[in-house]
Amino acid sequence: EAQVTQNPRYLITVTGKKLTVTCSQNMNHEYMSWYRQDPGLGLRQIYYSMNVEVTDKGDVPEGYKVSRKEKRNFPLILESPSPNQTSLYFCASSLTGFYYGYTFGSGTRLTVV
Amino acid sequence: ELKVEQNPLFLSMQEGKNYTIYCNYSTTSDRLYWYRQDPGKSLESLFVLLSNGAVKQEGRLMASLDTKARLSTLHITAAVHDLSATYFCAVDGGSNYKLTFGKGTLLTVNP
Numbered sequence: 001e002a003q004v005t006q007n008p009r010y011l012i013t014v015t016g017k018k019l020t021v022t023c024s025q026n027m028n029h030e031y032m033s034w035y036r037q038d039p040g041l042g043l044r045q046i047y048y049s050m051n052v053e054v055t056d057k058g059d060v061p062e063g064y065k066v067s068r069k070e071k072r073n074f075p076l077i078l079e080s081p082s083p084n085q086t087s088l089y090f091c092a093s094s095l096t097g098f099y100y101g102y103t104f105g106s107g108t109r110l111t112v113v
Numbered sequence: 114e115l116k117v118e119q120n121p122l123f124l125s126m127q128e129g130k131n132y133t134i135y136c137n138y139s140t141t142s143d144r145l146y147w148y149r150q151d152p153g154k155s156l157e158s159l160f161v162l163l164s165n166g167a168v169k170q171e172g173r174l175m176a177s178l179d180t181k182a183r184l185s186t187l188h189i190t191a192a193v194h195d196l197s198a199t200y201f202c203a204v205d206g207g208s209n210y211k212l213t214f215g216k217g218t219l220l221t222v223n224p
Contacts, residue, residue: 033211033212035212042214042215042216042217043201043203043212043214045211045212048211058211059211088153090155090156092212099144099161099163100161101146101158101161102146102158102212103158104148104155104156104157104158105155106154106155107153107154107155109153
C-alpha cells in the first residue's frame with residue numbers, strides 16, 4: 001500500500017531531551033516536507049526536501065533539523081525541544097510537479113513538558 | 114506572500130441540505146487541493162485541481178477552480194452526517210515548494 005509512515009504517533013518528552021520523529025514513504029517521491037498544525041495557526045511548513053541531500057527551510061524552521069540521506073526517509077530532529085514545540089506534526093510527500101497532490105502521514109502528536 | 118482564505122470557518126448544516134465552501138487565494142497559482150481532516154487524524158486528499166475551469170466530483174462533493182478569479186469552491190449536495198469534518202483548501206504557490214493552507218472549515222451535519 002502506498003503510504004507515508006510516521007513514528008511515533010504519540011510522544012511525551014521533557015524539555016531539552018533530543019528526539020527524532022521518523023518519516024518514510026514507499027512511493028519513490030522526490031519531494032518530502034514537514035508541517036506542524038496548531039489551533040488558530042493552521043498548518044505551517046517547517047522544512048522541505050526536493051531530493052536526496054537537498055533540503056531547505058520552510059516558514060517555521062527554528063528549533064528543528066532535518067536530513068535526507070535516502071530518498072524514502074526524511075526524519076525531523078528536535079535537538080533541544082521546548083514546550084512551544086508541542087504540536088501535531090505531519091510529514092508529506094509528492095512527486096516533483098505535484099500533479100498528483102501530496103500524501104500525508106498519519107501524524108505525530110508531540111507534547112513537551 | 115501567498116494568502117489563502119476560506120469561508121465560512123464554521124458551518125452547521127442539516128442533513129439533506131446543500132452548501133458551498135469558498136476558498137480565495139492571493140497570487141497566481143494553477144494547483145489547488147482540497148483535504149478532509151477528522152479530529153486528531155491525518156489529512157485525506159479529496160481533490161486535485163490543476164487548471165482553470167477544472168471541476169471534479171466525488172459522491173456528494175464537487176470542487177471547482179477559477180484561476181482568473183483566484184477562487185475555488187467545494188459544493189456539498191444533500192449533506193449526510195458522515196461528511197462532518199474539517200475541510201481545508203491548500204494552494205501550491207510555486208515558491209518554497211510548499212502548500213499554503215486555508216484555516217479550514219469545520220463542518221457539522223446535524224440529523
